[in-house]
Amino acid sequence: MSSLQNVGRSLARCAAQNVARRRNIQSVRCQSTAASVNVQPVEDEPAAPMVKTPIPGPRSKELLKDLESIQNSEAVQFFVDYDRSHGNYITDVDDNVLLDLYTQIASIPIGYNHPNLLAAMQKPENLGHFINRPALAVFPPKDWAEKLRNTLLTVAPPGMAEVQTMACGACSVEHAQKALFIEYKARQRGGAPPTEEELTSCLMNQAPGNPDLSILSFKGAFHGRTMGALALTHSKAIHKLDFPAPDWPTASFPQLRYPLEDFVQENRAEEDRCLAEVRDLIEKYQKKGRSVVGICVEPIQCEGGDNHATAYFFQGLQDIARENTIGLMFDEVQTGCAASGKFWAHEHWNLREPPDIVSFAKKMLTGGFYYRQNYRPQQGFRIFNTWVGDPAKVTLLEEVVKVIQSQNLVANMANLGAYLQQGLKDAQTKFPGVVKNARGLGTLCSIDFNNSATRDKALLALRGKGIHVGSCGDVSIRLRPTLIFQKKHADLFFDCFDSVLSSFK
Structure with missing residues (x-):
């Protein structure tokens, strides 16, 4: 069975299961903030990950070889098509679409190609900030x-x-x-x-x-x-x-x-x-x-x-x-x-x-x-x-602040943080010999593996299923989603995470 078929079957399973009940989300909701959250979906955001090739794929490998002729590029994981990355999804040059919970090492606030940021780039009154640094x-x-x-x-x-x-x-x-x-x-x-x-x-x-x-x-x-x-x-x-x-x-x-x-x-x-x-x-x-x-x-x-x-x-x-x-x-x-x-x-x-x-x-x-x-x-x-x-970055930040305030994204991070942390705790209960020490503050979440080799295998296995997360320390993975991350994205992650951990039992 191809990796694409595997991902499709996994997503269908996610839609069919009552994942909220499986992770006892009712108790998490009781702990979340009462503030109203109004997260607006980003235009053109994919509905799900889509993996077509191993990652890095052939095009990424070609580009890596080219870059390696200029500089040391051992840290490069894959090359990105940023024009085709949207919301919580990053798309690589081999047309692989990954749900991104690492977001440029925790640095993307409101997703890729957010319409408010694109509009700010086009306003005549902002051009001077972008052109004349x-x-x-x-x-x-x-x-x-x-x-x-x-x-x-x-x-x-x-x-x-x-x-x-x-x-x-x-x-x-x-x-x-x-x-x-x-x-x-x-x-x-x-x-x-x-x-x-x-x-x-x-x-x-x-x-x-x-x-x-x-x-x-x-x-x-x-x-x-x-x-x-x-x-x-x-x-x-x-x-x-x-x-x-x-x-x-x-x-x-x-x-x-x-x-x-x-x-x-x-x-x-x-x-x-x-x-x-x-x-x-x-x-x-x-x-x-x-x-x-x-x-x-x-x-x-x-x-x-x-x-x-x-x-x-x-x-x-x-x-x-x-x-x-x-x-x-x-x-x-x-x-x-x-x-x-x-x-x-x-x-x-x-x-x-x-x-x-x-x-x-x-x-x-x-x-x-x-x-x-x-x-x-x-x-x-x-x-x-x-x-x-750079005033251009402050101009973009002005739009980010407006989105945070209008959609109450601080409360969104409190709510989603409780949801993610509960999911990680459920994972360590289900797989005690594989993961432990689930922890977090809001969506700044992480979990430890029993050793670094297993952690590294899990990172690659998740990527193969269309999930991009980061590592830290010797044995941890860390989640660093965008501020517009939602429960539907968390459910996709946990379904794939469960599948990966099951393979290590």
Whole structure:
């Protein structure tokens, strides 16, 4: 039987079965938000996956060979026909149509070729933003402040009213690090200007102009691949091998046991252990003459394995930051923009006050970071590069925000997150020797396999059935659907997931 016939039979089975009852969805609905959701289907979205060739197919392999003549292309999985990708479906150059639950590494907010975004590209008043990419820090367009208010400040984390745009996640993190250092040194100087010795020594990479300071991060963290961001990244050796990195403190991130309700005391003890380690490291580096100016943490360690912690842990980090008069930075590059069931994942933690810095990118289309007022530099050119972002991306984000608000997509992510998490929990109950540790925050969901080899086989098997998901950590798969993902898409995924897991029993 061909792979196409297999997929067709699988989809017919999905339509015939009462999958909602099989996964006890009634109880999930009782837990979901009561807000009305009005997700509009994207024009031309396929009804189902369609697999015609192995993936990568012959055309993808031809293109890969061509690209390989120009650059190392070992990371390429398949080539995409973006003109024919719509909504929650991605189409490759061999006409394979896949339900996409990975979405360009969690960076597609409202699906492929959304009509609102296509329309924005064609509006005459927007053409200047697409054609003339301005150096925003020195020559911004006349409506730049208005655009920022209509987009980034409309969805700003509670209690934060200032924002700096950037181009990507890594440069957002790097410049946010600079903001932490600038604020710390300005406070140390007590309002005095830098000394002549500082101004001259910094040009030679020497103290006192280049002070021996540090930022605390966590084992398993991922904050980007550029050199400054790599100082905070500790997820995979391939990211860091051969690159010099500063001696900065790296604390343990909690390794929770699941199901959470069965290990409350054990998990609290684990979080207390990690918080104590953070305190000890700050003290240790202070004594080493390498003072910590801030703590940088992800609400979920995504690349590192979708590692979670509770509100208690994050509240504890904020307490430690306040005790030591240092900054607390949340890296929300992957977790921001509604995917968690709140617009910003850190909103789940009920912090006593806003964080000091929140970085963003991916689903936000532009990079950048929000900051509290005391982290605004007092001089121009301190947080700076040629473009510091792209007004064309902010123009598109303006449309994304309108769709999120009009269709109540934050509530959609809360509802769908409960649905997805219940489905993953049912899978681990049905296949206890294959998968475990189902977890999630909104639609930021994942599950572990018994080993990495089985996980990798499952990824390929799902792709063969027309389902595209991502991996993270050593043994996990992660789901990162669009904000317009619906239960019908989840049912297609779970039917195929069940089939794949059954083959491993």
